[in-house]
Amino acid sequence: xxxxxxxxxxxxxxWLETQPREVSVLMAAxxxxxxxPQFARFAQKAESPRQFADLTASLFRATALARxxxxxxxxxxxxxxAxxAYxxDxxAYxxDxxAYxxAYxxDxxYxAYxxAxxA
Numbered sequence: 001x002x003x004x005x006x007x008x009x010x011x012x013x014x015w016l017e018t019q020p021r022e023v024s025v026l027m028a029a030x031x032x033x034x035x036x037p038q039f040a041r042f043a044q045k046a047e048s049p050r051q052f053a054d055l056t057a058s059l060f061r062a063t064a065l066a067r068x069x070x071x072x073x074x075x076x077x078x079x080x081x082a083x084x085a086y087x088x089d090x091x092a093y094x095x096d097x098x099a100y101x102x103a104y105x106x107d108x109x110y111x112a113y114x115x116a117x118x119a
Contacts, residue, residue: 001014001018003015021073022070025067025070025071028070029063032062032063033063035059036059039055042055058086065082
């Protein structure tokens with residue numbers, strides 16, 4: 001199949017199956033990098049510099065992981081374990097941030113209640 005014959009997802013998949021593995025890795029890396037501008041808009045809304053850094057690191061880690069997994073396919077299980085560990089760390093950070101936000105909201109609600117009761 002020629003690249004000019006790609007018209008939809010199925011034809012793209014059929015074309016990729018005729019290409020060397022490196023082409024699929026290259027296409028995946030390009031797709032991940034094309035997300036960066038959209039991600040930048042999202043990351044600008046981060047609530048803190050730490051959250052921005054964590055989000056940015058997660059994106060670049062995922063992009064690098066895809067490239068390395070494609071370059072070194074024999075280490076895929078090791079890389080998947082590392083990715084799972086990073087994901088667990090990110091989930092723990094998100095849970096911690098949510099708990100902090102809930103506590104902050106409760107403090108603010110109590111302060112508003114106390115001010116209203118004192119008036």
